[in-house]
Amino acid sequence: MDLKVWNPCAALTMKQSSNVPAFLSKMWTLVEETHTNKIITWKQNGQSFLVLDEQRFAKEILPKYFKHNNMANFVRQLNMDGFRKAVHIDSETVKQERDGPVEFQHPYFKQGQDDLLENIKRKIVQFIVTQVQNNQLVSLKHKRPLL
């Protein structure tokens, strides 16, 4: 099947359920998508996902779900949501692999369990001053608990 023929409407019409941000819903959907398993797919155990072809992923998959086609932007979103890159070490040479697949994971991002997504909370570090008196900080309000 030609990838260019694949209609991504399914992704666009999927339910934007509850309070899960669009990024996470789209992310989970596109990893689950079996047509693109050669480009991005779940790892064997379903506990993380692999980007097998970064260039095709960036230029072919990303723009079908998001308003950009840059891998760096995608990674920024992942980190914002607490995903961590799984670093691969070659046990033989004790060197880091090159051109290996990119692997990311999150404790609430699992194969077949989209109900876990709502547990993913964003990291926002900024504090917001609500009141200042006599050069003294009277009260701080932060948008969200850290992490």
Added chain:
Amino acid sequence: MDLKVWNPCAALTMKQSSNVPAFLSKMWTLVEETHTNKIITWKQNGQSFLVLDEQRFAKEILPKYFKHNNMANFVRQLNMDGFRKAVHIDSETVKQERDGPVEFQHPYFKQGQDDLLENIKRKIVQFIVTQVQNNQLVSLKHKRPLL
């Protein structure tokens, strides 16, 4: 002239000058653009601009400059930067006109004077603490002076 033939290279090769946000540079450029005067153009006095064909503007012009094609988003940005809609009143009926051209204005958005753009400041209400010493607020970095 056919719009599809119009070569937007002038706009595409223009670089964002100094510290003016991209939105304002793009805005000013597309209003100045004479090829699209039937859709969006300066008012006679050059003190405000008119959207003459909202549908074509949203669907044809906006996506060439931004990552969307919605008039509402465009208006949101205008309001964020302090632009105000000029309300047209039909003096006969004392009713607001329908389907009339949309007019927006800003004291620093004038025809032929892109140097004024840098005076446009965004409205952001949130303060961010950068340093606290001895229970005293040493420096606040606010994203913007409270207009």
Added chain:
Amino acid sequence: MDLKVWNPCAALTMKQSSNVPAFLSKMWTLVEETHTNKIITWKQNGQSFLVLDEQRFAKEILPKYFKHNNMANFVRQLNMDGFRKAVHIDSETVKQERDGPVEFQHPYFKQGQDDLLENIKRKIVQFIVTQVQNNQLVSLKHKRPLL
């Protein structure tokens, strides 16, 4: 001439003169290199450089000069040395067919003037102060931008 046949040893044998870091010397050399002008080249005025084919640049050019093949790493180095991305106000980005070239610039990175490179200074975080107040840890980051 086939690019794959080109021997990049020239880059490795270039003079590592004075106190210019290897990254800057390599950078300047590979932009000057005429064989790869379809991938990376000086802008017309020689005041900035363009990456015309990001994917080929990352996979073909970068590993010949550095120990990686990731665009993101390359960009990190550029920013570390004070290079700034030139933002274009076009939004050709919505069209995924062809993303515009990436343009970076630095006041001391010019075509034909490798003697300017030694003026490029890194931005280094000099020291970090952590302060204890009321049994609370307040962290103050004193970085020295020094250009």
Added chain:
DNA sequence: GGCGTTCTAGAATATTCGCGG
């Protein structure tokens, strides 16, 4: 210590949604 590589976060703008006037 400076430099290079890697992963993550900061910060500003941009886009979207929806409320209250």
Added chain:
DNA sequence: ACCGCGAATATTCTAGAACGC
């Protein structure tokens, strides 16, 4: 979707931080 706006997410560019050499 009349009008202006708050707020959350999304996109972009740059910087922080850890580590090896």
